[in-house]
Amino acid sequence: MTQPLIELKNVSRRFQVKRNTFITAVSDVSLQIAPGEVVCLVGESGCGKTTTGKMIAGLLAPSEGQILFEGQDVTGLKGAAWERYRLGVQMVHQDPYASLNPTQTIFDILAAPLQRHRALRGADLRAGVVDVLESVDLTPAVDFLDKFPHQLSGGQRQRVSVARALTVNPKFIIADEAVSMVDVSIRISLLNTLLQLKERNGLAVLFITHDLALAKYFAWEGRVGVMYLGKLAEIAPARQLVEAPQHPYTRVLLSAIPEADPERTRHKQRIELRSMDVPSLLRLPSGCAFHPRCPFYMGDVCKTSVPALTLRGDQTWVSCHLPPSA
């Protein structure tokens, strides 16, 4: 494998909630993302997917472990090297109503990074702004320059967010629930724009979502990782993960998702959990964190030892004690 663009080595992140109480939002996660690759992180709220994204973007420092950008540990980076990393990894946030400055025009929003980082001025600056707007399919771009965010629809705003991330020519984009606030009828076109940009600019994308069907669509050629209580439960090529899930948690999730087809969804076979209660991050279960709910619970092994993420088959990594055939 070529050198990964981003590599997480046993990364953990703790947050202090009271004087002597910590929660571990992300625990011992290792992950490699190659240049140009698409990876989706899926999981329920509180599973650590956003924290992972923020650590990769350099917005949070890991408590333990290392994050490497093009082979370099980012924790100690300073000056030009730090700037190169921060420019190389850009983030698109969930809420386009909150992430754009309401008092600035679209031109202002996009011009600032172009001035600062690409030293564009005057006509070049304007051309640069028009250029990024066109790259996210906001055309004709001149119509948007003088508008304020409140004059745009949710989908258009999110496109401006993406355009802003693109101004600094990143190598990696982290999109945290980037379409969850966009109307269903236009989600796909926004995702397609992201995919085209990935193709055209060779971008790698980490897409964080709670929607497995959306993850499968977006990471069609890439991988999907499923997180549970701060750990990676399973990571595999997207279609493989959906069609042949290995980890009991992935299987439960997939069986719980309703289908947009009454015939199929009403006869879908469901896997019941042993318990509906999501454990608190303050009192994580011993051993495998999923064991109190796991429908395939095997007894002591699950209770006492933490399963390591191990390779099964070609590219599927699973952290479960259950033998592969079961």
Added chain:
Amino acid sequence: MTPNPAPVTLSIRNLTIEYQAKRGKVQAVRQINLDVRRSEALALIGESGSGKTTIGLGIVRLLVSTAQITSGEMIFRRFDANGKVEKEFDIRKLSPEQMRSFRWKDCAMVFQAALNAFNPVLKIRDQFADTARAHGYLQGAALKKRAYELFGLVRLDPERVWNSYPHELSGGMRQRVLIALGLLLDAPMLILDEPTTALDILTQRNIMDVLKDLRDRLRFSLVFISHDLSLAAELADRIATVYAGRIVEIGNVYDTFQNPQHPYTIGLMKAVPTLTAHRDNVSSIPGSPPDLIDMPTGCKFHPRCPLAVEKCRKEEPTLVPTTSPEHLAACWRWMEAKQTLMPASAPSDSPETSRSQP
């Protein structure tokens, strides 16, 4: 659908609701006709801003003060144990006093943001007592017994919930408490606004199972508002697609999913990726939803519709029977819609899981 559909509980005719905004009148609901039948589950499907929540709020008359019901009637029928009409009235004509009694006794609504619906400083037991008192219902031990029964139905641990404050419960638990509260007075009709939105997958599944189970046992009419087609596929008997303040298609759930007639419904079905759909069968609807203050002429969907012709730009179609008398669509070109927009390889036509691609 049986040849003799169930009697109608709520019959909405020609309902128009407008909001007054600075720029002009927002036509959120435009001359809607809609029947909710006894014991049926009806899904109102559409994008945000299509007017579906306004319909729900209009039924229980909880619209904000800038909104006005400008025309139409909403006839509600309460049935006795033998299925005979006990009383019949127009919701619009109820006095504020009668309206208050109607709201919980005849029709309960569960709102979208489950946390905001509670008073944060009252325990769940007090919220129940409040509601019961306002409606002259059981108090004390009898109320507790009834509440425990309902908690059992919605799969909550009564002991734990009864003495909790709202913030001590998770989102899914709060949603279930609200459903239980809605059922307190045995209302024959329940309106749920986005019952599973913003909940995690496993919690969503739990709410769906609870709702199915409740309907089997209690046989109330359920109107639920959602943008999620799969929720409708799972729970609904009939589906109404709402676009720009109008119902553009309504029909039996199986029929609607197998033979959608309106280009917008077809577009929605194709726009939502499913676990089994092939990537190539998923596509967005071009454009964005219309501005409800300054709407397009003719069919409101024509600027986004791949089938639009001159007539669509000029004249707005009304609901007409399509493939069956029970399946209505408001489209000039419904006859061509499905075969043009949904060729045979579409997701709903391939029952087996999609084969992996080379």
